[in-house]
Amino acid sequence: MTKTARSDTPPAPHAVPRRSSRIFPRLGLVLLGAAGLAAWVALRSEGTPPSGPPRPPVPVKTALAERRPVPIRLRAVGTVEADAAVLVKAQVDGQLRRVHFREGDQVARGALLFTIDPRPYEAAVREARARLERDEALAEKAERDIRRYAELAARNSVSADRYEQLLANAKALRATVEADRAALERALLQHEYCFIRSPLDGVAGRRLVDEGAQIKANDDKGGLVELYRVQPVFVRFAVPQRHLPEIAARRAAGEALAVEAVLPGAGAVPETGKVEFFDPRVDAQTGTVLLKARFENRDRRLWPGQFVQAVLTLTTLPEALVIPAVALQSGQQGDFVYVVTPEATAEPRPVETGPTVDETVVVRAGLAAGEAVVVEGQIRLTAGARVQVVSP
Structure with missing residues (x-):
């Protein structure tokens, strides 16, 4: 059996175990975190450094909320109409001999405007008068014959047929005389028509014919001149x-609806009038109601066909609280204004608004009379910002 040999040689002195190589990076992270924590604690203990000098106040312009009567008005584009517009036409044929006015003249009722050559009609008058005189003479003779033959007929000196024939002739001549008188009146009327006069007090428009033109009676293709009565005039809007219900209720109560006609041009003083007519039928296409207002037009500032701005006063709110419309701001929570507090700071104040009239808006809730609201400079304001009121 072979035995494994064990080496008694100790490890090299420079050899290091693997676990020791992971300790140093972790230790460095711990030390770095400790240093950061110490720095944060030091800052907390010393307090936040100052952020710099305070912001200067925001220059603003203000206006005071005030109470006053506020008329509620409707504005619409209106068209001026003449009280009467008459196209003058000839009633007889003939040559135009003379024009007796100039375009734009003020003409009175009955003033002579045109003269058509009267000579043919003068001759017709003389002829009608002569015919009347002849037939009157024949009628008188027939009456004398009847009286004479009446005596003879009573004595049976003439036949009854003869006498009845004389009566019929006399009656026919009386009828002829009446017809002649009517013909003379007609001839005189035709002669009078040669002198065309103004049917109303008004202003002469553009003349449509010249002297020497051949005129036709009641020509459908045109007339001689158009006359306009411009005192008073009407504005249709x-x-x-x-x-409509409010307008109808006020008219039923006998209340006058005031209307102003604002003329083109800055600074023009409006003309004042009142509603005299409103159409109870609603225009189905536009959803509007037609009204007409009467203006006396004493200075003749309104002319037919002119466009004006019609301002109808529906009612008046007594002692309404108003501010300039430019002060009103819109936010996510609704309308608001910036109010300048006694400490000269800006306070955003929610408000409930009513109608806008001219350049002001009615405030129903959220403000009190006398409070100053910012009308210029709002874009730089925030809640609590210091403000400096400058002169308008």
């Missing part, structure tokens, strides 16, 4: 149908 439409409002949404949801306002």
Whole structure:
């Protein structure tokens, strides 16, 4: 049996076991973590270093919330219409001899506008008058014959047939005289039609014919001139149908609905009028109701066909709290404004708003009269930010 030989030679002095090679990296990590923990504790114990100088106040402009009567208005595009527009036409044929006005003139009712050559109609008048005089003479003779033959017929000196024939002739001549009188009246009327006069007080529009033109009676292709009555005028406009019940209720109560006509051009003073007509039928295509307002137009600032902005006052809110509309901000929680506190800081304040009128908005809740709201500079504000109010 062979025995395994055991070596009694000791290991080399520089040999190191494998487990000892893993200890050093772990020890380094532990030491690094300890150093970081010590640094954090040192910072905590010394406190947070200062963050620098304080931020300067934000310059803002403000306005005060105030109470005042606020009219509730509807705005719409309106069209001016003349109180009356008449296209003047000739009632007789003839040559236009003279025009007695200029375009744009103010003409009075009955003023002479045109003259058509009257000579043919003067001749017709003379002819009708002569025919009347002739037939009147024949009728008078027939009446004398009847009186004379009546005596003869009473004595049976003439036949009854002869007498009845005289009566029939006299009656026919009386009818002829009446027809002649009607013909004379017609001739006189035709002669009068040669002098065309204004049927109303108004303004003359563009003249459609010139002197020397041949005029036809009641020409369907056109007329002579169009006249417009512009005192008063009407403004036609439409409002949404949801306002119809309120408008109808106020008219039923006898209340006047005031309307302003705002003219084009900055700074123009609006004309004032009142609603005189509203259509109870709603336009199915637009969902609007037609209204007409009357304006006296004393200064003649409104002209037919002109576009204006019609402003209808529905009602007036007494002592409503209002602020400039530019102060209103919108957030995730709804509308709010920045209020400047007595400590000169910005406080975001939720508000409940009402209608917007012109450049102001009605505040129903969230503000008190006299509080200052920011109207310029809101973009740089946060809750509690210091502010500096500057002059407008």
